[in-house]
Amino acid sequence: MSNVEESAVTDEIVEETAPSRLEEEGDVAADYLEELLDIADIDGDIDIEVRGGRTYISILSEEEDNEPLRALIGQDGETLEALQELTRLAVLTSTGNRSRLVLDITGYRAGRAGELQRIAEDAVAQARETGEDVALEPMSAYERKLVHDAVAALGLHSESEGEGSRRHIVVSLTEA
Template sequence: MTAELPVEESAAAVEAEEQAPTVSRLEEEGDVAADYLEELLDIADIDGDIDIEVRNGRSYLSIVTDEQSQALNNLVGRDGEVLEALQELTRLNVLSATGHRSRLVLDITGYRQERAGVLAKIAEDAVAQVKESGQPTALQPMGAYERKIVHDAVAELGFISESEGEGSARHIVISAAE
């Protein structure tokens, strides 16, 4: 005789599993994504190596090359727009192949790492402005991944940040800790 979990508990267990993917599932996502990206690079006749790393509950994929490549820079696009689109296409491919939504992060030629430094500086400048004026400061709209980087930087500086707005107008407002 087997004991069955109540429907509520089993639904909660499934939800918890989806929220905290296992390392093996993240590695599978990374492998599926890497295969997809390699095929795209081959079709476009672009040289690049793909590095896969699992950290902080996400798969991180980086397309890198030993020398500067205009073709890879084109895959980043202006302000990372092409990179964002390619990341979403890669996530859709992973969903199609695995049946699981992916939160993978794609980087090309170190763009995201460089951008993280810029975002940290934006956060520092906004905190300085809040200190000086005593008033909350709103930043320009940005994507979810960039907002997360700014939220983390602001929290490290001991200030409060909140996302406001909808869709492409979603932005961060920084204020002093109460």
Template sequence: MTENRPTVQDTDEQPPAAGGAPAGTDQELPAGDAPVPGPALDPLEEEGEVAADYLEELLDTADLDGDIDIEVRDGRTYLSVVAEGDDDDALSALVGEDGEVLEALQELVRLSVLAATGRRSRLVLDVGGHRARRADSLRELALEAVQKARETGASVHLDPLSAYERKIVHDVVAEHGLISESEGEGESRHIVVTAEPAR
């Protein structure tokens, strides 16, 4: 399994000895001097690294091969797991029917970030391109709702969606000048599209 993360190139330098001085030298750091820490990671980059480590262990445990891509955009971390050799069917067990397993796995990854950093994460996990395909179908669904609302003048109620999926639909509806609102609670929360033009 490979992971698309920055790597550190090997060098001929030896690691510091226990006393803090580079191995192979007789020098010792003065008492009280501590090594200067490297630059701190951006919080989103850090959660991406933590999440990728968690996913790498999970893939190894499940004996699955996959590449892990990390991307930070729009204030959120996105992780994608793609099968080596573009055989995304090999990862279908991590998606499940209608993405239920993927949703549960995403929550586990978010919990791993919380445990490691103490911060709640809004990262989005995709496996085998499932979310990308789902986003395309949601855009089509939103366009159909927009067209129906315009033609009938009536409100169009969509099936319940996750918060991430609702945002995709809201964005498409807004682009076409109509209003969409979320209604309901919990698993029943869904979008209503109205023909009233957006203000």
């Protein structure tokens, strides 16, 4: 077999195993979360989606006002972040593979993404207006990535500074 043929076969194997690994990751995560919801006696439907090389898990409710599910989000999404990490650990324990899954509850992340876009736009406008760096409030790694992407799309530069729970973004006039 030539190197080109070997490469093609290897590419086919990678393409076949990556989605099945992500599907397995989703199944393990869903099982873990279903058990957690059962223990807490919280009603919720779990949706699994694989896109862009990542597994997205959503916990949804048919009820308009589901306070128990909102409690799983916590203040500023802190409980949601912790639950996401626990779910990733459950996947690691079961599969031996580190997971980059994203957990959302009742659309919180989608709503927060819009909010983060607005925060990025306001910071860019302020930096342009004052000519000074703009430091944002601390946020999770996932949220910082969304803000970095939004700032770059608006043509400015951003960097993360600080440690641990105090890690935050600074937007500057340096062009992206």
